Amino acid sequence: xxxxxxxxxxxxxxxxxxxxxxxxxxxxxxxxxxxxxxxxxxxxxxxxxxxxxxxxxxxxxxxxxxxxxxxxxxxxxxxxxxxxxxxxxxxxxxxxxxxxxxxxxxxxxxxxxxxxxxxxxxxxxxxxxxxxxxxxxxxxxxxxxxxxxxxxxxxxxxxxxxxxxxxxxxxxxxxxxxxxxxxxxxxxxxxxxxxxxxxxxxxxxxxxxxxxxxxxxxxxxxxxxxxxxxxxxxxxxxxxxxxxxxxxxxxxxxxxxxxxxxxxxxxxxxxxxxxxxxxxxxxxxxxxxxxxxxxxxxxxxxxxxxxxxxxxxxxxxxx
Numbered sequence: 001x002x003x004x005x006x007x008x009x010x011x012x013x014x015x016x017x018x019x020x021x022x023x024x025x026x027x028x029x030x031x032x033x034x035x036x037x038x039x040x041x042x043x044x045x046x047x048x049x050x051x052x053x054x055x056x057x058x059x060x061x062x063x064x065x066x067x068x069x070x071x072x073x074x075x076x077x078x079x080x081x082x083x084x085x086x087x088x089x090x091x092x093x094x095x096x097x098x099x100x101x102x103x104x105x106x107x108x109x110x111x112x113x114x115x116x117x118x119x120x121x122x123x124x125x126x127x128x129x130x131x132x133x134x135x136x137x138x139x140x141x142x143x144x145x146x147x148x149x150x151x152x153x154x155x156x157x158x159x160x161x162x163x164x165x166x167x168x169x170x171x172x173x174x175x176x177x178x179x180x181x182x183x184x185x186x187x188x189x190x191x192x193x194x195x196x197x198x199x200x201x202x203x204x205x206x207x208x209x210x211x212x213x214x215x216x217x218x219x220x221x222x223x224x225x226x227x228x229x230x231x232x233x234x235x236x237x238x239x240x241x242x243x244x245x246x247x248x249x250x251x252x253x254x255x256x257x258x259x260x261x262x263x264x265x266x267x268x269x270x271x272x273x274x275x276x277x278x279x280x281x282x283x284x285x286x287x288x289x290x291x292x293x294x295x296x297x298x299x300x301x302x303x304x305x306x307x308x309x310x311x312x313x314x315x316x317x318x319x
Contacts, residue, residue, distance in 0.1 A: 002122070003229065004028040004080040006065060006113055007087030008057060009047065011186050012129075012178070015222040016084065018054035023226070028059040028078045030071065036089050036098045037189055046187040049311060053184075065109030071116040079122040082229050085113050086129045090188050092155040093273065099154075106158035114165055125172035125235070127228050132179035132214070132240070132277060134160040141246065142214075142281035145177070145238045152275055163238070174228045175238040179280055182300065183218030184307045195253050196304065199260035206266040207249040214279045215252060216242040217295035217303070227289040234289050240280035243293045255301050 003020055007013045008029030020027045035043040059078055063070030065087045075083075088106040089098060110128070117126045133156035134149045149160040166173050182192035191207060192215065198205035224241035228234045250267065257263045285291035295303065 001081045001229070002026045002028075002079060003082040003084060004030055004075065004078055005057070005084045005086060006030045006071075007085075009033055009050070010086060010090070011046075011183070011188060012181060012218060012221055012225070013086045014050040014054050014185070015183070015218050016086070016225050017057050019222050019226055020229075021055035021057070027057045028061060028074070028080065029057040030061045030063055030074050031087065032062065032064040034064075035187070036091060036094050036101075037187060038095055039187070043187050046185040050185050053307070053311060065112055066104055068112040068115065071112055072119065075116050075120040075123065080120065081122055082125050082127070083113070083117050083123055084127040084129075084225060084229065085110065087113070088129075089155070092133050092153055092275070102154050103158055106155065107161055110158075110162040111165060114169065118169065118171065123171065125174065125229070126166065126169065127174045127176060127225060128162060128166040130163050130175050130177045130238075131156065131159045132177055132242075132280060133275060134163065134177065135277075137276045138278050142244065142279040143240070143277075144281040145240055145284055153273070156275075172235045174234045174236075176225060176228055177238065177240050177280070178216060178221050178224075179240075179242045179277065180213040180215045181218055181221050182215055182304075184304050186218070191249055192252060195249075195256050195265065196301070198265070199256045199263035202262065204264050204266065205253070206268050207253055208270050208274060209267045210270065211249040211274070212246045212278050213249065214242040214245060214277070215247055215297045215300070216293070217300040220293040220295055223293075224285060224291050227285075227291055231289040237284070237288060239285040239289070239291070240282050241285060241291065242280045242282055243296065244279055244282035245296065246279040247297055252297055252301070255298055259301070259305060
């Protein structure tokens with residue numbers, strides 16, 4: 001199949017493209033190469049390492065999802081059968097200078113992608129990337145896809161709105177709700193990445209007391225997206241794609257500490273902005289598309305450190 005991935009240079013996107021190319025699909029990447037962290041060297045190092053270890057797409061389109069014509073031109077030239085929409089700000093709490101960009105990118109950009117998808121005659125299915133943040137505070141454990149969306153911040157609201165607009169499509173659609181994704185070359189200031197980085201560089205770190213998340217290794221998440229692309233049973237469905245297991249941030253830190261005995265971290269009380277989450281219910285994805293995650297956090301952390309050692313991730317990348 002011909003598949004175009006928006007945000008294909010990103011953390012999940014690059015791993016997904018690697019997997020799709022391996023599976024024999026013809027893949028294009030539409031990406032602006034923008035980043036939303038205050039560590040440009042770190043971002044460049046992440047891109048370099050993704051390029052080193054992952055398969056490259058067959059075609060690259062440089063463009064911004066806020067610019068409708070750029071998306072439409074890319075779709076017209078590539079003629080995709082499947083659109084996977086991953087592009088956007090992937091942080092619930094971005095740096096202050098990027099907060100004004102949240103809705104223009106994550107909301108209006110999504111509407112532009114959806115409009116281009118509808119106009120492109122070759123395109124038959126879109127995979128929309130939502131987030132567990134669309135739920136807001138979890139109201140059950142594990143949290144099922146049938147729960148009412150009640151986001152508590154702009155990121156979650158934009159993701160939830162994108163879901164509703166996706167369901168208006170006259171073509172095939174699938175919505176994916178990932179959560180707490182971690183893995184090699186992450187550079188979105190997630191707690192998992194920050195803990196590992198601090199341990200490697202000998203710096204202190206902190207985490208939130210009682211924070212329980214569904215840590216999902218990026219390989220598992222990419223596998224879930226792949227199944228949503230290829231499975232007929234995925235059509236018109238919304239899936240939680242995660243590990244499906246609640247673990248505390250302190251559990252994650254303790255495992256990292258086993259590899260770095262001098263690593264220290266502070267446990268802080270939650271702020272008023274804290275969104276209380278836990279595990280996602282992944283039984284629907286297991287039943288309908290055969291999704292089976294492989295990595296718990298013990299295995300995921302071991303895999304990350306093994307890859308980093310193999311590919312020579314340098315400490316100066318963290319500056």
